[in-house]
Amino acid sequence: MRHYMPTQLCIIFLFVLSCTSPKSPEREMLDSVSVQKLRTVYDPAIAYVQDNFFVLRDYSSNLDIFNQQALDTTIQLLQQVQTMQGLELHGGRVLKKVAALDNSHVAIMKYTPDSLIILDAKNSSISQKIPFKVASNERMIDFVPLSKHEVFYLTYSIKTRQESKLYKLNLKSLQSTFIYQLDLEDKVADLLKLALDENQDVLILNPFSAELLRVDQKKGTAVKEKYKTPSDFPYHVMKTRSYVSQVEFFNSANDTTQRTRVVDFVMSDGALLLIVNQGTERTFTSRHLLMCSLHDDAQPKIIPTNQIPLNFSHDKHIFFSSEKDSVDQLSIVPIRKILSGGYDRQQ
Incomplete structure (x- = not known):
């Protein structure tokens, strides 16, 4: 009997292995929904979870949740109060960004007080409000989910705008861990953007x-790379301007200098992609999708598309808006379809 034991064990092992579910391939999402008045001067912040679009529009106090048909739910996150000076938001200054934590939770970043609002996508309800431990001389810039229980967030010094700090926050213990400090030559720390690459390394973009700064989250070390923008695109990013009076602010409307503002960025299959706004200091004129070069053998270019790019999803997808029959359409599309040109050909 003992002569057959190895064979029996091998058969049992192969049977168990055959019953083990293979790693599911990365899901490619291709979905759209009709919305009203999505395209504005301000940037809509969007996430896609449970086949629903979660949309913060015009930095408003509400989060709109769209299903495949239309607007399904609106959640009031800040209270709007009409005063003698106009409309004011109570409970925070602005809602800045929304991102998917996993397949069932959405995170929203709020300024002053800096905090993270966690939503349960299954029942469209707030499950947690997490304060960021930000120093009195710092402000939040950006955050990006690492997993369901961890996020990275970036701050900047409001006094000098030349220092930025990267932290990792554990959403269970609510403990923040300092990862890296970035000291800049210019007062542009408030312009920095945050993302992750395919290896879960942290990317900090200085537009x-x-x-592009690649930070090893475990070692706390960083590697800096210059990127090139398309030569036929007027890439002109300027420092944030401070106004000393209302007169100076109103006079700035006459400034016709064309400026570039980076809305969002992502690394996808080795390509650095930017979504940028073009316009003057006070006006918005157009938005573009750029592929930038990190190496001499790659050619930066403007990626043509018949839709307006809005922002990126963490899972190699991009959000677009377009107008059809006088109604705005919001779409989520795999980035690879855009780079190949296949998606626009289907429209």
Whole structure:
């Protein structure tokens, strides 16, 4: 009997292995929904979870949740109060960004007080409000989910705008861990953007100096790379301007200098993609999708599309808006379909 034991064990092992579910491939989402008045001067912030679009529009106090048909739910996150000076938001200054934590939770970043609002996508309800431990001389810039229980967030010094700090926050213990400090040559720390690459390394984009910083979250070390923008695109990022009076602010409307503002960025299959706004200091004229070069053998270019790019999803997808029959359409599309040109050909 003992002569057959190895064979029996091998058969049992192969049977168990055959019953083990293979790793599911990355899901490619291709979905759209009709919305009203999505395209504005301000940037809509969007996430896609449970086949629903979660949309913060015009930095408003509400989160709109769209299903495949239309607007399904609106959640009031800040209270709107009409005063003698106009409409004011109580409970926070602005809602800045929304992102998917996993397949069932959405996170929203709020300024002053800096905090993170966690939504349960299954029942469209707030499950947690997490305060960020930000120093009195710092402000939040951006955040990006690492997993269901961890996020990275970036702050900047409001006094100098030349220092930025990267932290990792554990959503269970609510403990923040300092990862890296970035000291800049220019006062542009408030322009920095945050993302993750395919290896879960942290990416910090400095649009002013056209630099990409790769931070090893475990070692706390960083590598800086310059990126090139398309030569036929007027890439002109400027420092944030402070106004000393209302007169100076109103006079700035006459400034016709064309400026570039980076709305969002992502690394996808080795390509650095930017979504940028073009316009003057006070006006918005157009939005573009750029592929930038990190190496001499790659050619930066403007990626043509018949829709307006809005922002990126963490899972190699991009959000677009377009107008059809006088109604705005919001779409989520795999980035690879855009780079190949296949998606626009289907429209």
